[in-house]
Amino acid sequence: MIRIGAEVKPGDILIGKITPKGESDPTPEEKLLRAIFGDKAGDVKDASLKASPSLRGVVIDKKLFSRAVKDKRKRAQDKEDIAKLEQAYQSKFDNLQERLIEKLFEIVSGKTSQGVFNDLGEEVLPKGKKYTLKMLHSVDDYTHLVSGTWTTSKDTNEMIADLLHNYKIKENDLQGSLRREKFTISVGDELPAGIIKLAKVYIAKKRKLKVGDKMAGRHGNKGIVARIVRQEDMPFLEDGTPVDIVLNPLGGVPSRMNIGQIYETVLGWAGQKLGKTFATPIFDGATLDQINAYTDEAGIPRFGHTYLYDGGTGDRFDQPATVGVIYMLKLGHM
Secondary structure (H helix, E strand, O other): OOOOOOEEOOOOEEEOOEEEOOOOOOOHHHHHHHHHHOHHHHOEEEOOEEOOOOOOEEEEEEEEEEOOOOOHHHHHHHHHHHHHHHHHHHHHHHHHHHHHHHHHHHHHOOOEOOOEEEOOOOEEEOOOOEOOHHHHHOOOOOOOEOOOOOOOOHHHHHHHHHHHHHHHHHHHHHHHHHHHHHHHHHOOOOOOOOOOEEEEEEEEOOOOOOOOOEEEOOOOOEEEOOOOOOHHHOOEOOOOOEOOOOOOHHHHOOOOOOOHHHHHHHHHHHHHHHOOOOOOOOOOOOOHHHHHHHHHHHOOOHHHEEOOEOOOOOOEOOOOEEOOOOOOEEOOOO
């Protein structure tokens, strides 16, 4: 199988495979091969998986699935493999936490703790003590810490919240990968009838966004990229943060009659500030009072209404705009 990280272009072999060849009249090329290498040269044919004519990208993952055949020896081997796997992943967890502690110490070095608590309300790092490496190493589990009370600086607390959020994502990825690999060893892969092994290669294609491309949100709101400008020319918030994308509200809100995208915009911004994720049922969504409570807690304007400033002139626009955080997707067929 092709290695992870390899660049793929049309015609490249992704998975090498040979299969037995049935009885048929040999071609002149096959006759030549048999004359050089003997009869064995004609017993098999090349059945390798090759990249299609339009396929260009980078291999990001590869997986080989096989049907489990269990006997006493295999079960003993599986037990040994699982122990080695857990040991290898424990080393990955330790390295991940060590990198987190190093980055945390760079941020909080010389600062005094304001009292750090976990999800259960227990004080993990006492208030009034200066942060040290020994103090940070004393924390057993960083995934259940409540961010926001590390220091007296709001900006520092936001940096720590982002750092812990990224750590949780990576830790969850490792946990999921460990569970999948343990399941594969102990149970085996579920394959269709008649298939002994199944190989998959995952290839990432890079598509640069350009004028004319079609983009869509998750609420039926779609549109065409009309203009791409430098980051310096984009409208920006009062604190200087530029927006990534400007949407025409006439084409995405009234025509779709779906205010779910407004919910996503406002709650997405509040969730980013608070380090929370939100899920809302179809017919029992959040009320305005609940949304206002979260936006007030996050310290952002209600309904995301805030004034933007012209990136070219620096002048404030006459009317406030709805600002927030949403998912925008580039359609795959474009």
